[in-house]
Amino acid sequence: MGLGKLIRGQTLSSISYRAAEAWELAQLFDREGRRIMYESVLTVQPGQEAVLVNEGTLADIFRPGRYELTTENMPVVTALKEWKYGFDETFIVETVFVNTNDIIDIPWGTSGKLTLPDNTFGMVNLGANGKYSFAITDSAAFIHKLMGTKNRYTVEDLKGFLTSHISMMFKEIITEQPMNFFDIQGYCGEAAQALKMKLGGFLADYGITVKAMNLQIALPEAVMKAIDERAVMGAMGGMEAYAFKKQVDAQTEAMVSMAKNPGGGMNSVAGMGMQMAAGMTMAGQMGNMMGGMIQPQGGQQIPNGMAQQTAAPAAGGHRFCSQCGSPVSPNDKFCSNCGAKL
Template identity: 35%
Template structure:
């Protein structure tokens, strides 16, 4: 190889960038090599190439194949005071910007956000989701964000974007006054509102926020338990059904505990009925009306209500604890052992 061939090999004749791999900005590795006047600049779709002369942004090229000359490098020509038809190699930094849409960028609250809910008062809330964005103003983005780095990936600005998204969404939810119970049905609407609210922050650095998705807004465990209790009380609003349910539960428990005998059955049944009647009285007072008495007008269990009444066999004694029939001269219950 002659000296002329060696010198010619130092001149860059083709400038292009193929591998993006999530890279937002890539600096073409020219190092100390000079760019040959008349070299080919290949800018692919969804790319923008920018020439920077001594730290100052010069010419910008969109998609296509460009032959570099003084005609299509007007800013660089003016900065270097080149004459028309200048044909010597020159030095310049070349940056390629990826203009595609960067999707599935995660965001989430690092710490719970304190909000005021119209139903539960002051609560703590966490949330997470994802967003998408793209470069809309390559010159502004290169000037304000990139600096002099060799490459910039999405992870390089994730911290800034995450903080901006979380702050904006938290503020938006607080202003919306949507109750916590209705948030799950408003995720799509909140996502669209978030784009409108956050776009000015993204535009200030040359980006466009294309999508915001809210995957989940969660409450602390104690608040979720409170919601569960409230739901249970709403379900138990039909007191008649609730009393029947308590009675059936008492019978089932007694059947599963055969060692308890008749005493266990009577005690469980009485407890179930008493609890149902107690709840009836409580809800009656809450609603401003007295609780309805049972069909016989007696608030005691069936066994206790029949205690002391004659039976078909002529016995008049019943145990007040378990309701078992007793002999007339009995002093202790033969089933539960209670004193008569």
């Protein structure tokens, strides 16, 4: 076998690569010990860039398309190697295929609970998580500063690199922008944008552009309960209405507990009467707060206080004592059980 045939058997005439998985970011092309020859055909798929590396120096970058590797379209490598024309003139060059597609919905989370001082809740332990999207926009910087000497680089490699950095950035954000727990949805939106800016600035040096970022905060149960109660308070008309509701809830619970207690000397009918009386009392007092006055059919205004002083009639014409809940007759003036005025 002649020398020319031997050289041709050790050279590559076609170079192309398809990623095995969507989350593969970069892959060194396996030459299997062969050398690229003059006029070898390089095919770069959509969503890829091919970076030629010669003896550790980043050289030419090829975007999607089909290329015959000659001195005309390989100026940097040609200058580095002083490559001469001729089929048998070969040289050693590495080819790295880089994924330039948008990589979307990459999950992230803080590495542990963060302790945050708050004027309302004291010291609060919380965590955060979400998703982000990015793309490699500078293949040379990515290979030089992040991939290094690895033969393959994936999203998992990037996540391992970023986890501690994202946690630190989030902690900086909640320190710079004090959190309003009662407007957590709005805060998460602002914090996500701030985190996108911080992470984007950090990854720009590595040739990566952050395209999107979302964030949600995991709050302690006590804080979540306070937020829910604040929402109820707002729906009921403010702090006074909320405080009144809490008082009536406590009174109703106590009355129901007494009715269910066999040692309390009260039968089930009396217990039911207490619950109904509590409900009527609450309805009357809520009328005070919301309307101020009760408007009868004739148009005459009757103060709510007068309406509350009378025992409310129940279905069937019966009434219940507003003090003890015992049933009373329609014509009774006083409760036969506790003596309260009806």
